[in-house]
Amino acid sequence: MTITSTADPVADAPGSPASPARKPGSLVAQDVHAWFGDHQVLSAVDLVMAAGEVTALIGPSGCGKSTFLRILNRMHELVPGAALAGQILLDGQDIYDPSLRPIESRRRVGMVFQKANPFPTMSIYDNVLAGLSLTGQKVKRRGKDNEADALVEHSLRSAGLWDEVRNRLGTPGGSLSGGQQQRLCIARSLAVRPDVLLMDEPCSALDPTSTRRVEETIRQIASEVTVVIVTHNMQQAQRVSDRCAFFLAAEGLPGHIVEQGSTSDVFERPRDERTADYVNGRFG
Numbered sequence: 001m002t003i004t005s006t007a008d009p010v011a012d013a014p015g016s017p018a019s020p021a022r023k024p025g026s027l028v029a030q031d032v033h034a035w036f037g038d039h040q041v042l043s044a045v046d047l048v049m050a051a052g053e054v055t056a057l058i059g060p061s062g063c064g065k066s067t068f069l070r071i072l073n074r075m076h077e078l079v080p081g082a083a084l085a086g087q088i089l090l091d092g093q094d095i096y097d098p099s100l101r102p103i104e105s106r107r108r109v110g111m112v113f114q115k116a117n118p119f120p121t122m123s124i125y126d127n128v129l130a131g132l133s134l135t136g137q138k139v140k141r142r143g144k145d146n147e148a149d150a151l152v153e154h155s156l157r158s159a160g161l162w163d164e165v166r167n168r169l170g171t172p173g174g175s176l177s178g179g180q181q182q183r184l185c186i187a188r189s190l191a192v193r194p195d196v197l198l199m200d201e202p203c204s205a206l207d208p209t210s211t212r213r214v215e216e217t218i219r220q221i222a223s224e225v226t227v228v229i230v231t232h233n234m235q236q237a238q239r240v241s242d243r244c245a246f247f248l249a250a251e252g253l254p255g256h257i258v259e260q261g262s263t264s265d266v267f268e269r270p271r272d273e274r275t276a277d278y279v280n281g282r283f284g
């Protein structure tokens with residue numbers, strides 16, 4: 001798919017990608033319902049994902065966590081037959097407002113996927129910058145006003161990868177280990193200066209050591225970008241998140257949030273018996 005943009009390509013405008021300062025956004029889901037054709041998969045989801053916090057979405061397979069994540073950056077509407085109702089407010093503005101272009105919503109709310117997907121033959125350096133053209137942003141890459149170098153370094157530092165790749169920025173992204181590739185994808189997402197970063201099981205393809213590095217990265221980036229992460233790993237949810245939402249889809253019914261709260265409350269003092277059973281591994 002070719003994405004074209006009419007965005008102003010002035011690189012040094014306020015809020016341009018070259019400016020390193022970032023501000024986490026607050027995301028609020030209000031009364032969200034979702035369907036694939038006639039099949040309703042989410043019902044009445046209300047969730048506040050506070051600025052600068054990590055929110056974990058947990059729950060058994062098929063309860064709608066990934067669907068909810070895709071609704072948060074308008075990727076759900078790309079699925080044929082998909083529909084939704086409700087509101088997603090990013091810093092108070094509905095991302096589905098007709099005046100806001102989907103491409104802008106997807107820049108402000110980035111996504112990191114289950115399997116790392118760098119461009120394998122493209123250099124590490126160019127991989128970091130690859131998201132900019134897709135979102136209509138430009139940075140000056142040559143001459144004394146070069147802004148790209150600083151942006152690449154800042155993004156790789158934020159993603160916890162700089163020290164490992166600083167001397168090999170010209171080598172292909174595909175030459176990195178799986179865990180490094182996932183952190184490269186996080187750097188690529190950060191380079192477009194999102195307010196929120198969505199992560200769909202970002203460690204499920206990684207070994208325990210790489211998983212811990214990505215988890216450290218998630219904690220580090222939370223000061224500059226709000227994180228919403230789907231995970232099946234209960235220890236991971238406890239290690240990385242500030243707040244948790246437990247989704248469940250009872251037999252034949254759409255998924256909904258059974259319980260949400262601080263991660264310590266959800267794990268140590270769950271109010272609902274089903275939450276207690278799930279977080280203690282008794283089902284799912």
Ligand SMILES: Nc1ncnc2c1ncn2[C@@H]1O[C@H](COP(=O)(O)OP(=O)(O)OP(=O)(O)O)[C@@H](O)[C@H]1O
Nearest residue numbers: 036039041059060061062063064065066067068079
């Ligand atoms: N593209 C699609 N077309 C039709 N139905 C879909 C599609 N994607 C998901 N579904 C259905 O929507 C429901 C929720 O799926 P979703 O992937 O959001 O759940 P999940 O909680 O993320 O599951 P998992 O933990 O296994 O990834 C499931 O019943 C699933 O079969």
